[in-house]
Amino acid sequence: MRRVLAGVLACVFAISANASLAQDKPPLKLGGILDMSSLYADITGSGSETAAKMAVEDFGGTVLGRKVEIVVGDHLNKADLAANIARDMIDNQGVEMIFDVAASATALAAGEIAKARGKIIMFNGPGSIRLSNEACGPYTVHYVFDTFAQANVTGLAAVKSGLDTWFFLTADYAFGQDLEKDTSNVVVKSGGKVLGSVRHPINTSDFSSFLLQAQASKAKVIGLANAGGDTINAIKQGAEFGITKGGQKISPLLAFVTDIDSVGLETAQGLLLAEAFYWDLNDDTRAFTKRFMERTKRVPTSAQAGVYSSVTHYLQAVKAAGTTDAAAVMKLMKETPINDMFAKNGRIREDGRMVHDMYLFEVKKPSESKGRWDDYKLLATVPGDQAFQPLSESRCPLVKK
Numbered sequence: 001m002r003r004v005l006a007g008v009l010a011c012v013f014a015i016s017a018n019a020s021l022a023q024d025k026p027p028l029k030l031g032g033i034l035d036m037s038s039l040y041a042d043i044t045g046s047g048s049e050t051a052a053k054m055a056v057e058d059f060g061g062t063v064l065g066r067k068v069e070i071v072v073g074d075h076l077n078k079a080d081l082a083a084n085i086a087r088d089m090i091d092n093q094g095v096e097m098i099f100d101v102a103a104s105a106t107a108l109a110a111g112e113i114a115k116a117r118g119k120i121i122m123f124n125g126p127g128s129i130r131l132s133n134e135a136c137g138p139y140t141v142h143y144v145f146d147t148f149a150q151a152n153v154t155g156l157a158a159v160k161s162g163l164d165t166w167f168f169l170t171a172d173y174a175f176g177q178d179l180e181k182d183t184s185n186v187v188v189k190s191g192g193k194v195l196g197s198v199r200h201p202i203n204t205s206d207f208s209s210f211l212l213q214a215q216a217s218k219a220k221v222i223g224l225a226n227a228g229g230d231t232i233n234a235i236k237q238g239a240e241f242g243i244t245k246g247g248q249k250i251s252p253l254l255a256f257v258t259d260i261d262s263v264g265l266e267t268a269q270g271l272l273l274a275e276a277f278y279w280d281l282n283d284d285t286r287a288f289t290k291r292f293m294e295r296t297k298r299v300p301t302s303a304q305a306g307v308y309s310s311v312t313h314y315l316q317a318v319k320a321a322g323t324t325d326a327a328a329v330m331k332l333m334k335e336t337p338i339n340d341m342f343a344k345n346g347r348i349r350e351d352g353r354m355v356h357d358m359y360l361f362e363v364k365k366p367s368e369s370k371g372r373w374d375d376y377k378l379l380a381t382v383p384g385d386q387a388f389q390p391l392s393e394s395r396c397p398l399v400k401k
Helices: 002-024 047-058 079-091 104-116 149-159 174-189 208-217 231-242 257-263 283-296 302-321 326-335
Strands: 030-036 064-073 094-099 120-123 140-142 165-171 193-200 221-225 250-251 271-277 358-363 375-380
Touching: 030 047, 030 079, 030 302, 047 094, 047 257, 047 283, 047 302, 064 079, 064 104, 079 094, 079 104, 079 174, 094 302, 104 120, 104 140, 104 174, 120 149, 120 302, 120 326, 149 250, 149 358, 149 375, 165 174, 165 208, 174 221, 193 208, 208 221, 208 231, 221 231, 231 250, 231 257, 250 271, 271 375, 283 302, 302 326
Parallel strands: 030 064, 030 094, 094 120, 120 140, 165 193, 165 221, 221 250
Antiparallel strands: 271 358, 358 375
Protein backbone atom coordinates (compact mmCIF):
# COMPACT_ATOMS: atom_id res chain seq x y z
CA MET A 1 0.00 0.00 0.00
CA ARG A 2 2.84 2.36 0.82
CA ARG A 3 4.44 1.71 -2.58
CA VAL A 4 1.09 2.26 -4.35
CA LEU A 5 0.47 5.46 -2.40
CA ALA A 6 3.98 6.70 -3.16
CA GLY A 7 3.42 6.03 -6.88
CA VAL A 8 0.11 7.89 -6.88
CA LEU A 9 1.66 10.85 -5.08
CA ALA A 10 4.57 10.88 -7.56
CA CYS A 11 2.11 11.05 -10.48
CA VAL A 12 0.18 13.84 -8.81
CA PHE A 13 3.35 15.82 -8.22
CA ALA A 14 4.47 15.26 -11.83
CA ILE A 15 1.12 16.44 -13.23
CA SER A 16 1.17 19.46 -10.94
CA ALA A 17 4.72 20.27 -11.99
CA ASN A 18 3.84 20.01 -15.69
CA ALA A 19 0.76 22.20 -15.19
CA SER A 20 2.89 24.73 -13.37
CA LEU A 21 5.44 24.73 -16.19
CA ALA A 22 2.66 25.24 -18.77
CA GLN A 23 1.32 28.15 -16.77
CA ASP A 24 4.80 29.65 -16.63
CA LYS A 25 5.12 29.60 -20.43
CA PRO A 26 3.91 32.70 -22.24
CA PRO A 27 0.78 32.29 -24.41
CA LEU A 28 1.13 31.76 -28.15
CA LYS A 29 -0.58 34.79 -29.66
CA LEU A 30 -2.10 34.84 -33.14
CA GLY A 31 -3.16 38.24 -34.48
CA GLY A 32 -6.06 39.06 -36.76
CA ILE A 33 -5.93 42.39 -38.60
CA LEU A 34 -9.55 42.85 -39.62
CA ASP A 35 -12.15 45.25 -40.93
CA MET A 36 -14.41 45.32 -37.89
CA SER A 37 -16.48 48.37 -38.73
CA SER A 38 -16.54 49.24 -42.44
CA LEU A 39 -17.51 47.83 -45.85
CA TYR A 40 -15.70 44.48 -45.41
CA ALA A 41 -16.93 43.81 -41.87
CA ASP A 42 -19.47 41.18 -42.99
CA ILE A 43 -16.89 39.40 -45.14
CA THR A 44 -14.25 39.11 -42.40
CA GLY A 45 -14.68 41.20 -39.23
CA SER A 46 -15.97 39.59 -36.07
CA GLY A 47 -16.78 36.44 -38.06
CA SER A 48 -13.08 35.92 -38.78
CA GLU A 49 -12.29 36.41 -35.10
CA THR A 50 -14.94 33.80 -34.23
CA ALA A 51 -13.58 31.36 -36.82
CA ALA A 52 -10.04 31.72 -35.44
CA LYS A 53 -11.24 31.11 -31.88
CA MET A 54 -13.18 28.04 -33.02
CA ALA A 55 -10.02 26.67 -34.64
CA VAL A 56 -8.07 27.16 -31.40
CA GLU A 57 -10.79 25.52 -29.32
CA ASP A 58 -11.11 22.55 -31.69
CA PHE A 59 -7.33 22.13 -31.57
CA GLY A 60 -7.47 21.89 -27.79
CA GLY A 61 -6.56 25.42 -26.75
CA THR A 62 -2.86 24.77 -26.21
CA VAL A 63 0.21 23.78 -28.21
CA LEU A 64 3.71 22.95 -26.95
CA GLY A 65 2.44 23.59 -23.45
CA ARG A 66 1.37 27.15 -24.32
CA LYS A 67 -2.15 28.53 -24.22
CA VAL A 68 -3.16 29.87 -27.65
CA GLU A 69 -4.70 33.35 -27.66
CA ILE A 70 -6.38 35.30 -30.46
CA VAL A 71 -5.87 39.07 -30.51
CA VAL A 72 -7.42 41.37 -33.12
CA GLY A 73 -7.09 44.91 -34.43
CA ASP A 74 -9.39 47.02 -36.64
CA HIS A 75 -7.47 48.54 -39.56
CA LEU A 76 -10.36 50.83 -40.65
CA ASN A 77 -9.29 50.12 -44.26
CA LYS A 78 -6.20 52.28 -43.82
CA ALA A 79 -2.89 50.86 -45.03
CA ASP A 80 -0.77 52.88 -42.60
CA LEU A 81 -2.93 51.76 -39.67
CA ALA A 82 -2.66 48.12 -40.77
CA ALA A 83 1.13 48.45 -40.82
CA ASN A 84 1.13 50.03 -37.36
CA ILE A 85 -1.09 47.28 -35.96
CA ALA A 86 1.17 44.59 -37.44
CA ARG A 87 4.24 46.33 -35.99
CA ASP A 88 2.65 46.60 -32.53
CA MET A 89 1.40 43.02 -32.57
CA ILE A 90 4.81 41.60 -33.40
CA ASP A 91 7.08 44.02 -31.53
CA ASN A 92 5.04 44.67 -28.39
CA GLN A 93 2.39 41.96 -28.03
CA GLY A 94 4.52 38.96 -29.00
CA VAL A 95 2.29 37.78 -31.85
CA GLU A 96 3.85 34.89 -33.79
CA MET A 97 1.43 34.69 -36.74
CA ILE A 98 -0.91 37.21 -38.38
CA PHE A 99 -4.06 36.13 -40.21
CA ASP A 100 -6.75 37.53 -42.53
CA VAL A 101 -5.83 41.24 -43.10
CA ALA A 102 -8.95 41.99 -45.12
CA ALA A 103 -8.44 44.32 -48.12
CA SER A 104 -5.43 44.32 -50.41
CA ALA A 105 -3.83 47.69 -49.67
CA THR A 106 -3.86 46.92 -45.94
CA ALA A 107 -2.55 43.40 -46.60
CA LEU A 108 0.35 44.67 -48.70
CA ALA A 109 1.29 47.09 -45.91
CA ALA A 110 1.03 44.54 -43.09
CA GLY A 111 2.82 41.96 -45.21
CA GLU A 112 5.92 44.13 -45.47
CA ILE A 113 6.07 44.44 -41.68
CA ALA A 114 5.74 40.69 -41.17
CA LYS A 115 8.32 40.02 -43.87
CA ALA A 116 10.85 42.39 -42.30
CA ARG A 117 10.44 40.66 -38.94
CA GLY A 118 10.47 37.09 -40.25
CA LYS A 119 6.95 36.26 -39.07
CA ILE A 120 4.30 34.15 -40.79
CA ILE A 121 1.35 36.04 -42.25
CA MET A 122 -1.65 34.24 -43.77
CA PHE A 123 -4.00 36.23 -46.00
CA ASN A 124 -7.66 35.15 -46.04
CA GLY A 125 -9.68 38.28 -46.89
CA PRO A 126 -7.53 40.16 -49.46
CA GLY A 127 -7.44 39.27 -53.14
CA SER A 128 -4.59 41.10 -54.89
CA ILE A 129 -2.47 38.75 -56.98
CA ARG A 130 0.55 40.82 -55.92
CA LEU A 131 0.51 39.06 -52.55
CA SER A 132 1.88 35.88 -54.13
CA ASN A 133 3.85 37.67 -56.85
CA GLU A 134 5.91 40.84 -56.34
CA ALA A 135 5.01 41.04 -52.63
CA CYS A 136 5.58 37.36 -51.83
CA GLY A 137 7.85 36.36 -48.97
CA PRO A 138 9.27 33.18 -47.45
CA TYR A 139 6.65 33.26 -44.68
CA THR A 140 3.70 34.64 -46.64
CA VAL A 141 0.63 32.53 -47.50
CA HIS A 142 -2.24 33.65 -49.73
CA TYR A 143 -4.91 31.20 -48.64
CA VAL A 144 -8.45 31.72 -49.93
CA PHE A 145 -8.77 33.45 -53.33
CA ASP A 146 -7.01 35.98 -55.55
CA THR A 147 -7.83 38.22 -58.47
CA PHE A 148 -6.38 35.75 -61.00
CA ALA A 149 -8.62 32.89 -59.88
CA GLN A 150 -11.72 35.09 -59.61
CA ALA A 151 -11.13 36.43 -63.10
CA ASN A 152 -10.23 33.05 -64.53
CA VAL A 153 -13.31 31.25 -63.21
CA THR A 154 -15.93 33.98 -63.77
CA GLY A 155 -14.58 35.76 -66.85
CA LEU A 156 -13.84 32.61 -68.83
CA ALA A 157 -17.31 31.17 -68.18
CA ALA A 158 -18.99 34.41 -69.20
CA VAL A 159 -17.11 34.82 -72.48
CA LYS A 160 -17.70 31.16 -73.39
CA SER A 161 -21.44 31.74 -72.96
CA GLY A 162 -21.36 34.64 -75.43
CA LEU A 163 -20.95 37.53 -73.01
CA ASP A 164 -17.90 38.82 -74.88
CA THR A 165 -17.90 42.63 -74.48
CA TRP A 166 -17.07 44.13 -71.09
CA PHE A 167 -16.99 47.43 -69.23
CA PHE A 168 -15.52 47.65 -65.72
CA LEU A 169 -16.53 49.52 -62.58
CA THR A 170 -13.32 49.34 -60.59
CA ALA A 171 -12.49 50.19 -56.98
CA ASP A 172 -9.51 52.53 -57.19
CA TYR A 173 -6.94 50.62 -55.12
CA ALA A 174 -4.66 47.60 -55.48
CA PHE A 175 -7.36 44.91 -55.36
CA GLY A 176 -9.72 46.55 -57.83
CA GLN A 177 -6.95 47.44 -60.27
CA ASP A 178 -5.57 43.89 -60.20
CA LEU A 179 -9.03 42.35 -60.59
CA GLU A 180 -9.79 44.52 -63.62
CA LYS A 181 -6.41 43.72 -65.17
CA ASP A 182 -6.67 39.96 -64.61
CA THR A 183 -10.26 39.77 -65.87
CA SER A 184 -9.43 41.90 -68.92
CA ASN A 185 -6.63 39.47 -69.78
CA VAL A 186 -8.99 36.51 -69.54
CA VAL A 187 -11.67 38.24 -71.63
CA VAL A 188 -9.23 39.21 -74.41
CA LYS A 189 -7.46 35.82 -74.46
CA SER A 190 -10.86 34.16 -74.77
CA GLY A 191 -11.79 36.26 -77.80
CA GLY A 192 -13.75 39.01 -76.09
CA LYS A 193 -13.29 42.79 -76.00
CA VAL A 194 -12.97 45.36 -73.22
CA LEU A 195 -14.87 48.51 -74.20
CA GLY A 196 -13.74 50.64 -71.28
CA SER A 197 -13.62 51.15 -67.54
CA VAL A 198 -14.19 53.72 -64.83
CA ARG A 199 -12.68 53.84 -61.36
CA HIS A 200 -14.52 54.79 -58.21
CA PRO A 201 -13.31 55.58 -54.68
CA ILE A 202 -13.51 52.84 -52.08
CA ASN A 203 -16.70 52.92 -49.99
CA THR A 204 -18.77 54.75 -52.63
CA SER A 205 -22.42 55.39 -51.81
CA ASP A 206 -23.58 56.83 -55.15
CA PHE A 207 -22.72 54.85 -58.29
CA SER A 208 -25.06 56.73 -60.63
CA SER A 209 -22.42 58.51 -62.75
CA PHE A 210 -20.32 55.33 -63.04
CA LEU A 211 -23.32 53.18 -63.97
CA LEU A 212 -24.44 55.68 -66.63
CA GLN A 213 -21.02 55.41 -68.29
CA ALA A 214 -21.21 51.63 -68.17
CA GLN A 215 -24.75 51.67 -69.56
CA ALA A 216 -23.72 53.98 -72.41
CA SER A 217 -20.89 51.64 -73.42
CA LYS A 218 -23.46 49.04 -74.59
CA ALA A 219 -21.15 46.32 -73.24
CA LYS A 220 -22.86 42.99 -72.69
CA VAL A 221 -21.24 42.69 -69.26
CA ILE A 222 -20.57 45.29 -66.60
CA GLY A 223 -17.83 43.77 -64.49
CA LEU A 224 -17.71 44.92 -60.87
CA ALA A 225 -14.05 44.93 -59.85
CA ASN A 226 -14.84 45.79 -56.24
CA ALA A 227 -16.04 44.07 -53.09
CA GLY A 228 -18.19 44.24 -49.98
CA GLY A 229 -20.42 47.29 -49.59
CA ASP A 230 -19.27 48.67 -52.95
CA THR A 231 -20.46 45.53 -54.75
CA ILE A 232 -23.77 45.55 -52.89
CA ASN A 233 -24.44 49.21 -53.69
CA ALA A 234 -23.46 48.83 -57.35
CA ILE A 235 -25.78 45.83 -57.87
CA LYS A 236 -28.71 47.50 -56.12
CA GLN A 237 -28.31 50.78 -57.96
CA GLY A 238 -27.76 48.96 -61.26
CA ALA A 239 -31.16 47.31 -60.79
CA GLU A 240 -32.74 50.70 -60.04
CA PHE A 241 -31.27 52.04 -63.30
CA GLY A 242 -32.87 49.15 -65.19
CA ILE A 243 -29.50 47.95 -66.51
CA THR A 244 -30.30 44.24 -66.40
CA LYS A 245 -33.80 44.82 -67.81
CA GLY A 246 -32.10 46.63 -70.69
CA GLY A 247 -30.19 43.47 -71.57
CA GLN A 248 -26.81 44.11 -69.95
CA LYS A 249 -25.45 41.67 -67.38
CA ILE A 250 -23.84 42.78 -64.14
CA SER A 251 -21.05 40.44 -63.07
CA PRO A 252 -19.64 40.81 -59.55
CA LEU A 253 -16.06 39.59 -59.92
CA LEU A 254 -15.77 39.08 -56.18
CA ALA A 255 -18.96 38.48 -54.22
CA PHE A 256 -19.66 36.63 -51.01
CA VAL A 257 -22.80 34.94 -49.76
CA THR A 258 -23.29 37.81 -47.30
CA ASP A 259 -23.35 40.23 -50.24
CA ILE A 260 -26.05 38.21 -51.99
CA ASP A 261 -28.03 38.08 -48.76
CA SER A 262 -27.85 41.88 -48.51
CA VAL A 263 -28.86 42.39 -52.14
CA GLY A 264 -31.66 39.80 -52.07
CA LEU A 265 -32.42 37.07 -54.60
CA GLU A 266 -35.00 39.15 -56.42
CA THR A 267 -32.23 41.51 -57.53
CA ALA A 268 -29.26 39.11 -57.56
CA GLN A 269 -30.86 36.13 -59.33
CA GLY A 270 -28.90 34.84 -62.31
CA LEU A 271 -25.58 36.42 -61.32
CA LEU A 272 -22.51 34.29 -62.08
CA LEU A 273 -19.78 34.34 -59.47
CA ALA A 274 -16.71 32.45 -58.31
CA GLU A 275 -16.23 31.38 -54.70
CA ALA A 276 -13.63 29.37 -52.81
CA PHE A 277 -16.18 27.97 -50.34
CA TYR A 278 -19.94 27.65 -49.89
CA TRP A 279 -21.62 26.55 -46.71
CA ASP A 280 -23.93 24.03 -48.43
CA LEU A 281 -21.37 22.16 -50.55
CA ASN A 282 -21.21 18.94 -48.52
CA ASP A 283 -21.67 17.39 -45.07
CA ASP A 284 -18.39 18.86 -43.77
CA THR A 285 -19.23 22.42 -44.81
CA ARG A 286 -22.74 22.10 -43.38
CA ALA A 287 -21.47 20.74 -40.06
CA PHE A 288 -18.98 23.59 -39.67
CA THR A 289 -21.63 26.13 -40.65
CA LYS A 290 -24.07 24.82 -38.05
CA ARG A 291 -21.52 25.42 -35.27
CA PHE A 292 -20.49 28.79 -36.71
CA MET A 293 -24.11 29.97 -36.92
CA GLU A 294 -24.73 29.06 -33.29
CA ARG A 295 -22.27 31.84 -32.44
CA THR A 296 -22.80 34.38 -35.21
CA LYS A 297 -26.39 33.81 -36.48
CA ARG A 298 -25.11 33.87 -40.07
CA VAL A 299 -23.27 31.52 -42.41
CA PRO A 300 -19.50 31.82 -42.87
CA THR A 301 -18.02 33.53 -45.89
CA SER A 302 -15.16 31.89 -47.77
CA ALA A 303 -12.73 34.24 -46.00
CA GLN A 304 -14.02 33.24 -42.57
CA ALA A 305 -13.95 29.54 -43.41
CA GLY A 306 -10.40 30.09 -44.69
CA VAL A 307 -9.41 31.63 -41.35
CA TYR A 308 -10.55 28.51 -39.52
CA SER A 309 -8.64 26.28 -41.95
CA SER A 310 -5.43 28.34 -41.99
CA VAL A 311 -5.23 28.77 -38.20
CA THR A 312 -5.75 25.01 -37.80
CA HIS A 313 -3.07 24.24 -40.38
CA TYR A 314 -0.65 26.59 -38.63
CA LEU A 315 -1.23 25.04 -35.19
CA GLN A 316 -0.80 21.53 -36.58
CA ALA A 317 2.54 22.57 -38.09
CA VAL A 318 3.68 24.17 -34.83
CA LYS A 319 2.87 20.97 -32.95
CA ALA A 320 4.64 18.79 -35.52
CA ALA A 321 7.69 21.06 -35.66
CA GLY A 322 7.95 21.33 -31.89
CA THR A 323 8.67 25.04 -32.25
CA THR A 324 7.16 28.35 -33.38
CA ASP A 325 10.25 29.15 -35.47
CA ALA A 326 8.83 30.54 -38.72
CA ALA A 327 11.18 28.64 -41.04
CA ALA A 328 10.51 25.26 -39.42
CA VAL A 329 6.75 25.82 -39.25
CA MET A 330 6.48 27.08 -42.82
CA LYS A 331 8.47 24.12 -44.11
CA LEU A 332 5.93 21.74 -42.60
CA MET A 333 2.98 23.82 -43.75
CA LYS A 334 4.21 23.60 -47.33
CA GLU A 335 4.95 19.88 -47.08
CA THR A 336 1.61 18.93 -45.53
CA PRO A 337 -1.56 18.65 -47.69
CA ILE A 338 -4.64 20.47 -46.42
CA ASN A 339 -7.72 18.29 -46.04
CA ASP A 340 -10.59 19.78 -44.09
CA MET A 341 -14.01 21.35 -44.61
CA PHE A 342 -12.42 24.20 -46.61
CA ALA A 343 -10.12 22.34 -49.00
CA LYS A 344 -9.37 18.82 -50.20
CA ASN A 345 -5.75 18.11 -51.11
CA GLY A 346 -4.90 21.79 -50.86
CA ARG A 347 -1.21 22.69 -50.90
CA ILE A 348 0.93 25.76 -50.31
CA ARG A 349 3.33 26.39 -53.20
CA GLU A 350 6.75 28.01 -53.02
CA ASP A 351 5.21 31.38 -53.94
CA GLY A 352 2.90 31.13 -50.92
CA ARG A 353 -0.23 30.48 -52.98
CA MET A 354 -2.50 27.87 -51.36
CA VAL A 355 -3.87 25.95 -54.33
CA HIS A 356 -7.33 24.40 -54.00
CA ASP A 357 -10.52 23.92 -55.99
CA MET A 358 -12.62 26.96 -56.89
CA TYR A 359 -16.35 26.93 -57.68
CA LEU A 360 -18.54 28.67 -60.23
CA PHE A 361 -22.04 29.42 -58.93
CA GLU A 362 -25.22 30.94 -60.29
CA VAL A 363 -27.45 32.84 -57.88
CA LYS A 364 -30.82 31.14 -57.49
CA LYS A 365 -34.20 32.59 -58.34
CA PRO A 366 -36.38 33.31 -55.29
CA SER A 367 -38.61 30.40 -56.31
CA GLU A 368 -35.66 28.01 -56.21
CA SER A 369 -34.47 28.95 -52.72
CA LYS A 370 -35.59 26.98 -49.68
CA GLY A 371 -34.87 29.83 -47.30
CA ARG A 372 -32.35 32.43 -46.18
CA TRP A 373 -28.75 31.63 -47.22
CA ASP A 374 -29.89 29.04 -49.81
CA ASP A 375 -28.52 31.26 -52.56
CA TYR A 376 -26.28 29.32 -54.96
CA LYS A 377 -26.50 26.66 -57.65
CA LEU A 378 -23.18 24.95 -58.34
CA LEU A 379 -22.34 25.11 -62.05
CA ALA A 380 -18.73 23.90 -62.08
CA THR A 381 -15.84 22.83 -59.87
CA VAL A 382 -12.56 24.18 -61.23
CA PRO A 383 -9.43 22.29 -60.08
CA GLY A 384 -6.86 24.47 -58.33
CA ASP A 385 -4.17 23.94 -60.96
CA GLN A 386 -6.58 25.37 -63.55
CA ALA A 387 -8.05 28.16 -61.42
CA PHE A 388 -4.90 29.81 -60.03
CA GLN A 389 -1.96 31.42 -61.80
CA PRO A 390 0.55 28.79 -62.91
CA LEU A 391 4.01 28.94 -61.40
CA SER A 392 5.46 29.42 -64.87
CA GLU A 393 3.83 32.89 -64.90
CA SER A 394 4.80 33.78 -61.35
CA ARG A 395 6.57 37.03 -60.63
CA CYS A 396 7.55 35.92 -57.12
CA PRO A 397 11.36 36.10 -56.69
CA LEU A 398 11.27 32.91 -54.60
CA VAL A 399 10.17 30.81 -57.57
CA LYS A 400 13.04 29.13 -59.38
CA LYS A 401 12.77 29.14 -63.17
